[in-house]
Amino acid sequence: DPAQPHAAGIWVFEDLSARRRIAVDLTPREREIAALLIEGLTSKLIGKRLAISPRTVDVYRARLMKKYQASSTPELIHKLLSA
Secondary structure, three states: OOOOOOOOOOOOOOOOOOOOOOOOOOOOOHHHHHHHHOOOOOHHHHHHHHOHHHHHHHHHHHHHHHOOOOHOOOOHHHHHHOO
């Protein structure tokens, strides 16, 4: 039916985490920081959004850079997107 193209579809949701392993284990806060870095936010904006100090954001960024062996923020973002 062109009016309802998804009416006959069957939706299946499957946990793919067992098949697709994450190379680096991140804490929930590191995941938050990583997601906001990918969005292009600065430490100051991330700090405001999460109600933490920009310096704390920088500490988390440094941890992420160490875990992903990145020497700069653009390299970190590239590695986060390709992971």
